[in-house]
Amino acid sequence: MKKTHIVGIAIIAVAIAIIVSTYGNSSTYASFAEAKETSKELHVVSHLVKEKPQYYDPIKDANYFSFYAKDNNGNECKVVFFGTKPQDFEKSEQIVLTGGMVGNEFHASKILMKCPSKYTDQEGEMKEFTSKKTTASL
Numbered sequence: 001m002k003k004t005h006i007v008g009i010a011i012i013a014v015a016i017a018i019i020v021s022t023y024g025n026s027s028t029y030a031s032f033a034e035a036k037e038t039s040k041e042l043h044v045v046s047h048l049v050k051e052k053p054q055y056y057d058p059i060k061d062a063n064y065f066s067f068y069a070k071d072n073n074g075n076e077c078k079v080v081f082f083g084t085k086p087q088d089f090e091k092s093e094q095i096v097l098t099g100g101m102v103g104n105e106f107h108a109s110k111i112l113m114k115c116p117s118k119y120t121d122q123e124g125e126m127k128e129f130t131s132k133k134t135t136a137s138l
Helices: 003-025 032-036
Strands: 028-030 042-048 065-071 076-081 094-102 105-115 125-130
Touching (some): 032 042, 032 094
Parallel strands (some): 076 105
Antiparallel strands (some): 042 065, 065 076, 094 105, 105 125
């Protein structure tokens, strides 16, 4: 075999490895009910349940925030986020949670909030918050 053939095969092998690793790390959108059935990391589109309590005590643990959210199917679940409480969290119109179920709680590694727009004719702004805890610990 020529050196160019060997280099070409090596490049193809690296490209296939990158595609497979990207596909394996991708997560899908689901509901809380679907998240209970799998151990994969998922995205759950939800809304804050403002009637239920939120817990955040920065003096005891600044990296623990819990609240209740309702997904688009109407399923309600307690959400635990191992990070600081996002600013203007109560004002968010929609929350996209990335993480997985641990028991009856959804442990979020990321929170993406859609905040209300300052202007009525433009889209709302999206803000992302990442947990201090890694997703490997889920």
